[in-house]
Amino acid sequence: MTETTTPRLRPPAPAGLSEQARQFLDAETPFTSHEPPDDPLDTEGWLRYVEAANEALLQVLSERLPTALPELERERRTINGVPTFVLRPGHVPDEADTPLFLDIHGGALVLGGGEACAVTATGAALMRKAITWAVDYRMPPLHPYPAALNDCLAVYRAALKERPPERIVVSGGSAGGNLAAALLLRARDEGLPMPAVLVLLTPEVDLTESGDSFRTNLGIDHQLGSLIEVNRLYADGHDLSHPYLSPLFAELAGLPPTYLQTGTRDLFLSNTVRMHRKLRAAGVEAELHVGEAMPHGGFGGNTPEDLELAAELHGFIERHL
């Protein structure tokens, strides 16, 4: 359009937010200093980028954990050939009907592996009356699509041997939301049963980035910019709009009850609301929750706004397990 308005400033945090959320929103993002290489074939450069960005990520994630960690059993186990962190809070019994969460980490499909995977999962695992399996799936530059998806599916198959499907939750945020949705599409297509619940937190369900918020929230969301170059690295020549790469474009009938969460400043706002509408149109029970002024990934996890949404998610899962 030719209509020009005021320059696209990121406005200050609105006054209605908590003090903590406002501080988070008005701060600079910690990841801006690491830039991926321009050349997708520069494998060494990508590996250096991943290492440096992961270190910064791990630092941020570690700071978000409670200083006095409650008792948590943590084990790195190889499940169906895939390295997985198994996490169990001290108060959760290790019994045959204890719910099992498959937790698929975010990180733009290149970051968040290894120790970052375990630390991401720890915060969530501590809030659950469940055992968490955090899948440390393979990623580019060494392992592009479909390695990550194959790993998630292998671990889901193992979960189905440990629990009836109605005691399993599959959960993913950001890139993990891409894999969580794609995993269930593949599981459905291969005749596997669906879990009780699918959780999609600001999910990267469209690697083509065709949603409106990729433009309207660019610069407004200070956590995230376009990931299209990384998406191409992940896709490794496959069509970005293939349903297993962009689950938004899949036939979604048959997916389990789904909880979706995003924020008004989220670069993935359109991803999330479009997925919600498509799930509803396919007859899937799907619930949408949107945080005011919330950027991609929330306000750091510990603000009243984050915790209120975590309670909402907890309630949704309780109603469906």
Added chain:
Amino acid sequence: MTETTTPRLRPPAPAGLSEQARQFLDAETPFTSHEPPDDPLDTEGWLRYVEAANEALLQVLSERLPTALPELERERRTINGVPTFVLRPGHVPDEADTPLFLDIHGGALVLGGGEACAVTATGAALMRKAITWAVDYRMPPLHPYPAALNDCLAVYRAALKERPPERIVVSGGSAGGNLAAALLLRARDEGLPMPAVLVLLTPEVDLTESGDSFRTNLGIDHQLGSLIEVNRLYADGHDLSHPYLSPLFAELAGLPPTYLQTGTRDLFLSNTVRMHRKLRAAGVEAELHVGEAMPHGGFGGNTPEDLELAAELHGFIERHL
């Protein structure tokens, strides 16, 4: 924040929308040529503005109606002293348990009265298996707060004499959402029973305009800019943040199941998602639906996207009546 980015252009409609929705989004809004007077005391100027803007509004609304109107009984009746349009589609029986919709029109609390009220309600009434009462409430400049709210309450009291509350739906869009919510707060506070459902379509629940989308979506939503001057005219010296003027700031416990709808480009996106969160936090059953790239008020009412959301609303009401 000091961060500057690209100029705030309204981006072209995303390709994922229907052709009709994209045409609506890329067109200019029809209301830009009418500007309210600067002086709130210029009553004659306001009356001239209201007349001219209403004429333009009526034109647009009339064009949105089906060319071959299905049979519809329409009567202008004075209910408890308040002029009200009573609308009944030909296929809907006039029986004691036929659901009754209280329809509260939008128009920034100054527009949309008279014939525009009837025409707005006609489109919705035709989609309902119900009788619609469209309240032609009084407005500024001659009748500021609390005239409109008093009118709505008077009609709601009359509705409670015609139907058990569980056969009544209260529905409002934009400014009508303000009045619909405020009406139920007053009804609750005065000990009246709640209806089966409250419908809030992109509701103006915060006359102080404190939500983030009043800045982030300014210029992105081509249907609406700040209404703060009109809000002051309506408030007539009352505090804009009083719960009966800005229901977002009310204690919301006790409200009935509520359907909320907005769009990612909506200037009232924050109004809607904040109201949803506050309703949920107050223990009210509330469901949120967000249209991709949808501006304030939708894409004109007849696009696949509008109709899909209308079906969603219909389903919500059916489940609760």
